[in-house]
Amino acid sequence: MRPASARGPQRIVCLTEEPTEVLYALGEQHRIVGISGFTVRPAVARREKPKVSAFTSAKIDEILRLEPDFVIGFSDIQAEIASALIRQGVEVWISNHRSVDGVLDYIRRLGALVGATDKANAYADELVRGLDAIAAQAATLPRRPKVYFEEWDEPMISGIRWVSELVAIAGGDDIFPERAASSLARGRILEDPAEVIRRAPDIILGSWCGKKFRPEKVAARPGWDAIPAVRDGALHEIKSPIILQPGPAALTDGVRAIAAIVQAWSAR
Template sequence: MKAFPPGRIVCLTEETVETLYLLGEEDRIVGVSGYAVRPARVRREKPRVSAFTSADIPKILALEPDLVLTFSDLQADIAAALIRAGVAVMAYNQRDIAGILAMIRHLGAIVGAAARAEALAQRYEARLAAIAAQAGAGARPLVYFEEWDEPMIAGLGWVSELIGIAGGRDAFPALAAQKAARDRIVTSAQVIAARPDVILASWCGKKVRPEKIAARPGWAAIPAVRDGRIIEIKSPVILQPGPAALTDGLDAILAALA
């Protein structure tokens, strides 16, 4: 790292962008992912230098970053290229709520805002606890969360936890611990057998088509399909393991289960 705290940061996923803005440290950001949309002004203020699994390495290097923030094994090749070019890289890999909160605290410490990051994390913890306590008294509908449609991929770790906090039950809880998408593939027969009361879907940047889900062979008998409870949750608020999932993402789940 060229400087500490780093004055020039490139964020290749959206959750670190949102976290830095929430901490009041957005002036340190010199480049972002094309998927960064929170807060809305980020698209006017920061140059876009990457997608998710690809990045413009020369453009990143031209920004002379002190630090580049990446996420998961899917960005390993990007991270390797930057490391070979002499850039300091921090790769986060949070897959659950505890990991999200740890990321917030760690990133805050890196930029010299540890106290603000701790306060932010504690606010989220208090909110999650309050919602869980309120939701715990009611009925707990069975929820199938679909991250992708072809093949069908079931929910992520933090999504499964948020469903529980909102008062639901994940239809495939054992899969939530699996990090790789290929290990979370489910069959149509498995979903039919599970008989979820609610289907939540967020197709990773692609618009969800509830009518296509309802028209799948044999799905008419599923309670969620029969009762018209197929609900899209927008990708930016649920598929990024960061503040959005703990706020707007959780709120969207609560609304869907109400």
């Protein structure tokens, strides 16, 4: 029988940031042999691990040279990468979680896959307690702002499900909850920018994946000066690494950043 430390895959390539962050949090980072070039959390991973992928592309030959026994990716956007690796005989897990509960379940499943079930369950429970504390604080706010979260500007894309749920936990109400339920980005494209004007958000949060949010550009959109958030200057950036990946970052720093904005708005 193999020792407990040898259970599960021993040479893992992480095509996105969230499995890297989770494995480091569980003390299982020694299993990681390659990471995404977009990884920023934890910072030490960028110094220790070779970067072998972007989000929609990967260095297949370099990944194969690392001789991985397990590759972890996310969503249909990485289907082509997964397919190329599978054809080379590599075992690939593509997760597709889109909700807060899905992130928590992902952590528990990843922990189980590497023989760290107890550590993963404890870590997930700790994250739940943090979310509960933020929700309890939000429940004391005198009023809840309407929030528009913009994930991209051209075309305009509203927030994905886990972001919408974190806005609610932080004390706000997403103005596009029906779009947040869409599993694909095209279901969250706003064909008519005037719909944001009609829904009159009190706060606008921007997290343009990979580029800086420009509040002055948003405020200058035709007719948007009638929006309460624009009128009151309540336009804020949430850095994409802490909110746009479905992992621990969003459930910690991401939701705390939203909560701070909501609380400041409520106190005005």
